[in-house]
Amino acid sequence: MAGRLADTGASVLVLEAGETDQIKAVLNPAMWPTNLRSERDWGHTSDPSDGVNGRQLILPMGKVVGGGSSINVQIWARGHKNDFDMWAVEAGDDAWNYDNVLEIYKRIEDWQGAPDADRRGTGGKLYVEQVQDPNPIAPAMLSACESVGIPAYDDMNGVMMEGEGGAALANVRIKDGRRLNLPMTYLYPALKKGNVTLLTGAETTKLIMEGTRVTGVTFVKDGQMQSVSASSQVVLAAGAINTPKILMLSGIGPKAELDRIGVETVVDLPGVGQNFQDHVLVAGCIWEYKEPLAPKNSLAEATFFWKSDSSLDGPDMQPFQIEVPYATEVTGPEYGPPAGAWTISPGLVRPKSRGRVYLESSDPMAQAKVDAQFLSHPDDPTAVVRSIELCREIGNSDAMKDFVKREVMPGALSPEAMQNFARNAAGTYFHESCTCKMGTDEMSVVDGNLKVYGVEGLTIADASIMPRVSTGNTMAPTVIIGERAGDILTA
Template sequence: MLAVAATWSRLAAMEFDHVIIGGGSAGCVLAARLSEDPHVSVCLIEAGGGGDDIFIRAPALIPAMISGRPRINNYAFLTTPQPGLNGRRGFQPRGRALGGSSAINAMLYVRGHPRDYDEWADLGAEGWSWADVRPWFLQLEGNGRGGDDWHGGGGPVQISDQSAPRRISRAFVEACAEAQIPRNDDFNGPEQAGAGLFQVKQFRQGQRKGERCSAAAAYLFPALGRANLTVLTRTRAERVLIEAGRAAGVLVRRNGRRRKIAARGEVILSGGAFNSPQMLLLSGIGPEDELAAHGIAPVHVLPGVGQNLQDHLNYTILHRSRRRDVVGLNPRGLVRLGRAAGKWRKTGEGLFATPYAEAGAFVHSRPGLDRPDLQLHFVIGIEDDHMRRLHLADGYSCHVCALRPQSRGSVGLVSRNPADPPRIDPAFLSHPEDLATLMRGARIMERVLGAQALAPWRGGRLYPHDGSDAALAADIRARADSIYHPVGTCRMGRDEMAVVDPQLRVRGLQGLRVVDASVMPRVIGGNTGAPAMMIGERAAAMIAGAGGDGGAKAIP
């Protein structure tokens, strides 16, 4: 276990050049990169723990964290009741430890489609086109396949091919070919569309071989010996302190005691799509009606804070398996997993190194689209309701999500108490096109799962229905939920609803930025962990003055 928290009572100083709130996928990158300059002092504030326990390091223990039962390294947020999902409250796992959600996710390394970033630039995020962001992806990436025009070979994040994918995962790729989805061995290469095995953010050599390579493990832990870097874990930021139009510091609470941490340069929010807008609102920055509803005096009215929430809604088909070479929560399966744990400890390989979502595909739901609008994740076990509904049978699952939802939700407050969770309303299926796209994706997924290549494993289907469109729509409304890609609630741009400008500076204030997935104007077509780290890389260069305007002047 790494000791990462500074001793509260022994801090020599409570003033730093940069104060970062949130040690997640972007926050860890920022803290490590900014502290490379020995003349700059950096303080990273994280509400969760140290991010290096066995649940995080061992990939096969993902289910123990993702369910939130108990809450291990997981905020385990709930949404407001969703009318589009029969009034159900959705579940939103988010990482609560150094590394953030990169500490509890399936480790998949997916950048999205290049056109996604060109679209950001079209929407007012100048300097964030694919040509602009590509170098920063290459900088973070240490791909085991080596560097080329599409990949970096020397970056801190170890990107690896899976050491021992299950036979059923390879059969899934063959089943996709039967369904006219071509093979693709690199979702981050020249072409995104197709089916293949995911690359993962996982150590492939050294003492940590086979362990998760979270943002903390890749960036922050190697930097912990720097004298100019202070990391406070289990410390809750309560609000940003604004003085004369400038972020002067952060009020934090730890072990029941409050202290002010002052910022000579900038305060940087890196709490993610839920916690960053919540922090702005608690600090009096946001829509006037939201602040008034909770008795918070407005410090700076900014109507876009918490708006534009987007997420990938996910629908799952689950099957029992006739073969036992999958993961099952039964005595036989748990014995297999236990034996695999021993092998993993010795070699870093085998079943215990699995991301579970071993294979996937990017698919066009209909002809004429300029890029895939559906993503499939194939899981080597029965993953039902975020592992909150358990099944003893051996089995497998396939997920489909619509990559470019039209529905837009919001994040707000449930109270002015910083310890309370934010109010999260994704407004799933509030736009009718989202249901239509997801239904097209479900039909494609049914064809894949019915292919001959999967016949040796195919057992009974859980949650069967009569196959009609009405029954499918009803099943989606009854069971679909997030696949954990929320973005957009502090979006960058130039219009009045933008929260930050393209340099990620909060509009109308000095010394305050937001650096995380909340700044994305639109959700990218894929998993959001790698793009969040890219945002951290690019922002660090901006702040240091190496890759853009590093100033903190007020933005109109």
């Protein structure tokens, strides 16, 4: 948003709660695991959930310049055609449909892979490449997928994501071995224009309201509460946990919830904080190497999208091959995977379970709580088990035999034991979203122009506005949300 608004000559202040992204742990793509639970992560944890055997799952979110794009795995997954067509129906606005979103992708991308004039753009500001010089297990997994009936494609973001799905090497935001986070593309060029200011270590606490109009924000910097006025617009892009938190602390949200924490209701919006969604990522199906191979790029180079049920309108599974052993606090000690191992992590990217973000008090420094309800819908564990079974079939196929000394976990289990394994191995993709959804029903928070219902002078531009989480890694669709907001505000 700062990059887009800078081009208009507007005076823009960017408040970032974290600090600089210009450090090795951010710039080196392979170091992304070291950012989790560091000072560059907000450190959120879900409430205990019965669906994951009472476990509390970590919910990393970037607290650093660039947010999630500075601590993620750099995967550029556009989402499925059906995602955007569904968003357009929910918003009552065809500007969100796939055909229109595809034109935005083509406009902004500088795609380095196989040419596809109908679907991929070149010469745009966003450099995107297919993983370079991948670990040999990545192309082998594509062959393994083909052996079980999943077709392989040259591009994970081309025709593959307009139909049944398929397998492909990953698109990534990496160039010459270095992470390309979003500030490098949008923010830092804008700072050179002189009309954009970046203030780090500035944690927004609430919106300043005059009646139902937002006129500025308060924030904490160096332990001091400060405020700043906005002459025209405040854009809230704090993510799917902190955006509803800031709204509720400002009196915008479900009245019953605001009464409970002692915040006066300014605008009663029952959908604020509701509809929480995240992709489930199982950690994982693991094999020991015959001869260990070094991981490449960001440790994850091959993926596939497929249906757990042929009647679905699009793929609901997205397993990812991870080139190191990946287990949870339960399955790790139980199975003891060796260091020389690799993983296929089963993934559920169309979860039906819904949770919520809520506050325990009006203290702006207290973390919001997340009652995520992982695997609470009965269809979700069924789909996760199907994903595990499919990953085991792929990993144990002839195409992978040169890389397999033995299957470490989970092995062949009874149906009941496999369900229990799924609940103990479940984590998330760290794709928190949907808590201020776009739509037209009574639970919608923003309209198709990303304006908050009943509030003036406020735009939301982050993954919280998704009506349903996109099919795949969420960085690219979140960029689309920012681009759409930029189009709207600069029209």
